[in-house]
Amino acid sequence: MYNLQSSVKEHDEARQGEALMLESTSTKNNGRKLYIESYGCAMNFSDSEIVASIMTDMGFETTADYKEADVIFINTCSIRENAEQRVRNRLREFGAVKSRNPGMVVGVLGCMAERLKSKFLEEEKLVDVVVGPDAYRDLPNLIDKVDDGSRAVNVLLSREETYADINPVRLNSNGITAFISIMRGCDNMCSFCVVPFTRGRERSRDAHSIVKEAQELFDLGYREVTLLGQNVDSYKWTSEDGTESVNFAGLLEQVALVSPDLRIRFSTSHPKDITDEVLYTMAQHENICKYIHLPIQSGNSRVLEIMNRTYDREWYTERINSIRRIIPECAISTDVIAGFCTETEEEHKDTLSMMDYVKYDFAYMFMYSERPGTLAAKRFTDDIPDDVKKRRLNEIVRKQQQHSHERLLQQVGKVQKVLIEGFSKKSELDYAGRSDQNATVVFPADKNYKPGQYVNVFVERCTTATLIGKIVE
Numbered sequence: 001m002y003n004l005q006s007s008v009k010e011h012d013e014a015r016q017g018e019a020l021m022l023e024s025t026s027t028k029n030n031g032r033k034l035y036i037e038s039y040g041c042a043m044n045f046s047d048s049e050i051v052a053s054i055m056t057d058m059g060f061e062t063t064a065d066y067k068e069a070d071v072i073f074i075n076t077c078s079i080r081e082n083a084e085q086r087v088r089n090r091l092r093e094f095g096a097v098k099s100r101n102p103g104m105v106v107g108v109l110g111c112m113a114e115r116l117k118s119k120f121l122e123e124e125k126l127v128d129v130v131v132g133p134d135a136y137r138d139l140p141n142l143i144d145k146v147d148d149g150s151r152a153v154n155v156l157l158s159r160e161e162t163y164a165d166i167n168p169v170r171l172n173s174n175g176i177t178a179f180i181s182i183m184r185g186c187d188n189m190c191s192f193c194v195v196p197f198t199r200g201r202e203r204s205r206d207a208h209s210i211v212k213e214a215q216e217l218f219d220l221g222y223r224e225v226t227l228l229g230q231n232v233d234s235y236k237w238t239s240e241d242g243t244e245s246v247n248f249a250g251l252l253e254q255v256a257l258v259s260p261d262l263r264i265r266f267s268t269s270h271p272k273d274i275t276d277e278v279l280y281t282m283a284q285h286e287n288i289c290k291y292i293h294l295p296i297q298s299g300n301s302r303v304l305e306i307m308n309r310t311y312d313r314e315w316y317t318e319r320i321n322s323i324r325r326i327i328p329e330c331a332i333s334t335d336v337i338a339g340f341c342t343e344t345e346e347e348h349k350d351t352l353s354m355m356d357y358v359k360y361d362f363a364y365m366f367m368y369s370e371r372p373g374t375l376a377a378k379r380f381t382d383d384i385p386d387d388v389k390k391r392r393l394n395e396i397v398r399k400q401q402q403h404s405h406e407r408l409l410q411q412v413g414k415v416q417k418v419l420i421e422g423f424s425k426k427s428e429l430d431y432a433g434r435s436d437q438n439a440t441v442v443f444p445a446d447k448n449y450k451p452g453q454y455v456n457v458f459v460e461r462c463t464t465a466t467l468i469g470k471i472v473e
Helices: 044-059 081-100 112-123 136-147 193-198 209-219 248-256 276-286 301-306 313-326 347-356 376-381 386-409
Strands: 015-020 033-038 071-076 105-108 129-131 152-154 175-179 225-229 236-238 245-247 263-267 292-294 331-338 362-367 415-423 430-436 440-444 454-462 468-472
Touching: 033 044, 033 081, 044 071, 044 105, 044 136, 044 175, 044 225, 071 081, 081 105, 081 112, 105 112, 105 136, 112 129, 112 152, 129 136, 136 386, 152 331, 193 347, 209 225, 209 248, 248 263, 248 276, 248 440, 263 347, 276 313, 301 313, 301 347, 313 347, 331 347, 347 386, 362 386, 376 440, 386 454, 415 440, 415 468, 440 454
Parallel strands: 033 071, 071 105, 105 129, 129 152, 175 225, 225 263, 292 331, 331 362, 440 468
Antiparallel strands: 015 033, 236 245, 415 430, 415 454, 430 440, 454 468
């Protein structure tokens, strides 16, 4: 699982690129091995699980060593420029191995596929197959084309594809936490964002298939699911005959009712769409985590307008007030962009003052960088000098570090319900898990408890990023 800790990270760096391995292999073994490496947001990692399912049905096994793979897929992210550079560097490493193994297939999946397909296929000749996020069902056909000696591409976007009928293969799974994709695409045309162009229009998945997947995960021993969407609050599914309609609040409740022992998280919310109905649903069900990721991007209304965020400072403040009123103990995290086009010093200070008002638990904070094809790239000049962007970002980071520590200090002396996810990264003498508010909690391992169980932890102290305590009855 990804942890929204307070640090200088971009959306695409929520998790570093990593190899993803199947927990089990297909019974239809064709003797070929697959290696998948994913970059970017949780949605990309969820997509890799869909790809793994499709490839498993084709008879592929997986390997953690790309040097022994017959097919290498790299699932890409286009949110930030440095993510693209990392992918290019990685492809060159794969190319060096491919030169010694000409039969190897190298493919690019995901968000970079549409925008850079000609570069990858024709100019740089780094890859054999390019597949967009709505075309994964076409992988068997595309792999066949490559096997026949042709390069293959399918980057067509869809208005219907949700992969609702595909049972994802859980990759690098701890058997405790899992992602469930509830919708795809995005209709919000934020001027800095490429997602609507790389993932297509918004569409919601059949609510029954989501609940079914949650139930199956629980039956397999999973105890936490994260519902994923670019904007989960705009989820709305209507049955084909029009007799049934489910919004996000309704979906949250249906998944929560699978079992009181199944913990529910979700990401990401949009300030213009999150409703009091969602907040009251969260407050009503103990197993819906009291944690909301609510990106602000900027604390200034003029900057928000040219970002095309469709809310202003006052609207955002009202939503924060509603969260504090309905769910007083709720943790809130955010995204912040430093140095967006034309941002003045006073407008930057508005962002700092908003941070002081909310006191976010965690944040993703990064400097603005222009993405080709976005509305901002077409309409505005990236006119803030890099040294000014860096200084503003550092001010934002320092403030968030202070607030994150303050929020953790408020938990010292309290008991937190924690789902044990495994041993801590530093010692197998300690367990680690997350609190309801998504804070990492470390405590001495107890032979009477094991990963996948809930425990009550009395918080004795904290670092700048972690709660430390002991199990209590």
